[in-house]
Amino acid sequence: MRQHEITRSRPLLDSRGNIAEPGFAKRLLPVYRRADVQAPAYRIKEWDYYLINNGRCAVALTVADNGYMGMDSISFLDFENHWQQTLSPMCAFPMGRRKLPESSSTGDVAVSGKGYELAFRHTAEGRLLIFRMENFAGGRPIEGRILLTDEPPESMVICTPFRKRGHFYFNQKINCMRASGTVTVRGPRNILRTSCEFAVDSTDSCTLYVGSPAEVAATLHAYATATLSAAQRAFCSDENDLPVCKRLAASADPADFARIAEGLGLNLSERTARRIMDGQIPPLDPLVERIVIEDPKAASAPVKSRRKRASGDGRGLKIDDADLLEFSDAVRRAFSDLARDYYLDASVQPDIVVRKDRISVSIPVQKL
Secondary structure: OOOOEOOOOEEOEOOOOOEOOOEEEOOOOEEOOHHHOOOOHHHOOEEEEEEEEOOOEEEEEEEEEOOOEEEEEEEEEEOOOOEEEEEOOEEEOOOOOOOOOOOOOOOOEEEEEOOEEEEEEEOOOOEEEEEEEEEEEOOEEEEEEEEEEOOOOOOEEEEEEOOOOOOEEEEEEOOOOEEEEEEEEOOOOOHHHHHHHHHHHOOOOOOOOOOOHHHHHHHHHHHHHHHOOHHHHHOOOOHHHOOHHHHHHHOOOHHHHHHHHHHOOOOOOHHHHHHHHOOOOOOOOOHHHHOOOOOHHHOOOOOOOOOOOOOOOOOOOOOOHHHHHHHHHHHHHHHHHHHHHOOEOOOOOOEEEEOOOOEEEEOOOOEO
């Protein structure tokens, strides 16, 4: 079917509610008026939609009046971390009461509901998009303010009639506007924030490291060489016999190191493998030791950095209460002989502190 280009401005619909001139236009030449539509209010569907995309992430905003239902939608798409979230609150039978503009060149859109609001406004600078929604991702909000400028002189305007009388599709798409502004979203896509929360919550059960593939490989290599003896490393014929976190210690040369790392999901060049084996890329510090918790009252106080090599065993140590009590009694009995000879009070209770890398025993001294 041959396409027809509309080149002059005229009403979109005729007196019977049909498309007056089917085809396409490069500018908003057809003039739409809701009053010209020959259909019940619950059958008329109108919407305003924006997609802002910078290649790394995108935001999609929708305000719709579909007659029998209204919908306000916010979507956030994170292409780098392969994550997206969409929330679309709905309402029943708006039937035109949302007052969407009849033209994209004039009129504003503003809606709100429980815990959210969206507004699309025309300003002297351009189109201003403002949005906010509570409990968007994991109980955390999203909010943004984006200005669209440099509207191109041409757009894609489509006027399509359907076979049934008074039924049609009319749409205008404006592409490649310039966007500026900010979007703030706090949710699962914030990998560093989630990792920090997990690291703090799991201090007693595991140690979390965050870094590049090379840094992670260097950390695994340091841990493995520190926890395997030279004989274990030298006589290991198959790295698969070792725990996953210790396999890099079985590498004989940079090529072998890169091969084993690839099997762990860490793609490295032989040059990077050589740098790791030579100690030029240091292992990571545990994430929990890199977290700085700031007290506003002590903002001016110097911050002491505590660095600890990741080559040791990062597992926690927890001793059963019954065993700890038995150990305390044994210490107290052993101290009683010493206390008798040096005229000390033998009835004192030892203070035992268990940490992941040491058990500290402190006995208060009271002279008789």
